[in-house]
């Protein structure tokens with residue numbers, strides 16, 4: 001018997017149960033993760049709503065899937081027909097901006113870019129910049145420890161979170177971390193919740209770090225005959241403290257050139273670097289690229305050039321999407337292994353007769369090989385899914401990790417034991433049991 005009427009009585013308002021609507025709240029952007037329309041969707045308006053709902057669900061063993069914006073790429077926000085989805089989309093208030101203490105307090109449903117736009121007038125910035133920042137929520141960013149282009153210099157979301165209000169599965173409301181910049185009174189429980197992908201508690205409020213807004217960046221763009229040289233140059237360029245350092249391979253460049261010719265037809269790879277300080281190192285950076293076989297390079301401190309120079313990076317994924325259905329992978333590598341990784345993925349593409357374009361955050365070794373297959377070609381889709389798994393295995397064989405920023409969710413659980421010991425799984429399960437004894441929070445995700 002459905003739990004809906006009983007939960008509505010507890011909350012004092014209605015849940016969404018129309019299957020056309022619940023379906024749209026029951027899956028994220030991962031193309032091949034299973035999902036079913038949830039039994040109901042709760043549009044939470046307060047921490048107390050969530051507390052009441054979780055206490056109820058714990059008492060009835062009802063699985064709960066927390067949802068930010070559903071922009072995830074791992075199936076982490078996918079539900080099944082027995083679940084309650086708790087959406088944070090209505091909890092979108094910026095509670096406080098405190099420039100003197102360099103912090104902002106927000107509800108978890110605030111969109112990342114909305115916070116950054118709001119703090120601009122104080123001369124401040126919220127830095128973590130996932131490419132989905134104009135629609136992903138800060139709660140989702142915390143739950144997935146989201147990264148982005150500026151993370152090479154400024155770190156990922158976890159480096160910018162000071163404190164969280166979290167509702168545990170029992171309905172208990174706790175606060176971890178503190179508004180102060182430093183805090184040593186407890187174990188670091190804050191970072192236990194960052195990246196926990198909705199499995200340990202529901203984040204309802206967040207205190208985030210703000211920084212003085214960086215200067216408009218200077219941009220370097222350099223072409224190389226092949227990816228090996230570009231990758232070697234990228235590790236050397238890290239000494240200039242780039243605020244962005246991106247690499248693009250030949251397959252992706254060709255896809256961009258077919259769509260928007262930008263003059264990269266002779267390049268085997270390109271690097272794009274931005275600096276938001278130390279602009280005087282431009283000549284030295286060009287010389288560094290020359291030492292690694294650069295074909296051509298431009299360094300511009302003119303902020304108005306930046307958008308043109310980084311256009312090729314913005315077009316990388318959409319250009320591959322034009323070629324067919326895409327599977328965007330996400331792996332983390334030691335930066336010194338990027339070239340070897342790309343070489344092995346290129347061999348895989350030939351072997352499996354697939355197009356695989358590779359681009360990513362060279363500065364922190366976070367690569368996004370994107371597998372393309374024909375729309376509606378089920379055999380090609382199977383080969384693409386197999387290649388998706390093989391790409392993860394290649395990364396792991398080089399000392400890398402199954403995910404750099406998109407998370408484990410549903411689609412990468414099978415790879416976890418390939419890179420961590422069983423003892424780590426057991427510790428994670430112990431923590432999960434302590435915080436969520438009935439296992440109602442995002443069951444089957446993240447922890448194998």
Ligand SMILES: Cc1cc2nc3c(=O)[nH]c(=O)nc-3n(C[C@H](O)[C@H](O)[C@H](O)COP(=O)(O)OP(=O)(O)OC[C@H]3O[C@@H](n4cnc5c(N)ncnc54)[C@H](O)[C@@H]3O)c2cc1C
Pocket residue numbers: 028029065066067068069070071072073075076077088108129130131132135136137138139140141142143144145146147148149197198199201202203204405406407409442445
């Ligand atoms: C075009 C595109 C570009 C992207 N670029 C990047 C990128 O550059 N970097 C990057 O890191 N990611 C990127 N992503 C992936 C995605 O945007 C991030 O994972 C983002 O952080 C998810 O936020 P969300 O609000 O959409 O969360 P959702 O997708 O709704 O949820 C993600 C996970 O977090 C959990 N969750 C959500 N909110 C909460 C909460 N309040 N409390 C507890 N758990 C919660 C969910 O249960 C789920 O497990 C991209 C996605 C797309 C579609």
